[in-house]
Amino acid sequence: MSESQYEMIIYWDKTDNIYIADVPELPGCIAHGKSKKEALENAEKAVALWLKTAKEDGIQIPEPKGRLMYA
Template sequence: MRYAIVVEKTENNYSAYVPDLPGCVATGHTIEEIEREIREAISFHIKGLIEDGLTVPPPTSIVEYLEIAA
């Protein structure tokens, strides 16, 4: 499966979340760290859903970038 993630820069680090997996979040000091941490968070989140007998939501979010003239 391929889930979209949103990475945001904060004052001291980065944070990431998965729109299709509510509550699945991670933080890190670098982009490399946040990518590693959110991968682990997604895996952990999905395993928890399965263990609880819940449905794993399919990835449905679409990511696009728009060029805006200032």
């Protein structure tokens, strides 16, 4: 399972003037950056940390569904 297999939604937050990258399949997994690229890179790191922590804590890791999660 790879970090990049999880769907990421990137959007502009005009209040803080940053891009937000949300990973809806992993509760609480969110990152931000000054550019889309930076937000995506930070989200990849956040997913890796989320997965590592879940493994260490014995939390079930959801299989990446991507767009299928909305079907």
